[in-house]
Amino acid sequence: MNLDRFAYGLRDPQSIPMIGECAHCHAGIFKGYEVIRYEGELFCDTHCLGEYLLEVVDYEEVIL
Ligand SMILES: [Zn+2]
Known part of the structure; x- marks a missing residue:
């Protein structure tokens, strides 16, 4: 039984190096x-960057 044709087109996620x-x-x-890099840290996307910044950046909620 020849399984060679099954070797094409399948991209095994395990084979992609995790950085x-x-x-x-x-x-x-x-x-x-494609990811986001900010000050040496890596993020999935701008959503994760935004959530991260909300946690680490000093800011205050004020009522005007
Ligand atoms: Zn993320």
């Missing part, structure tokens, strides 16, 4: 994917 993890949600960040 790091999102500094906010800790999801894996993989080589070749």
Whole structure:
């Protein structure tokens, strides 16, 4: 039985090197994917960057 044709077109996620993890949600960040880098930290997307900044940046909620 020849299984060679099954070797094409399947991209095994396990074979993509993991470079790091999102500094906010800790999801894996993989080589070749478009991500956000901010001050040396990696984030999945701008949503995770925004959530991260809300946690680490000093700000105050005020009523005007
Ligand atoms: Zn994330």
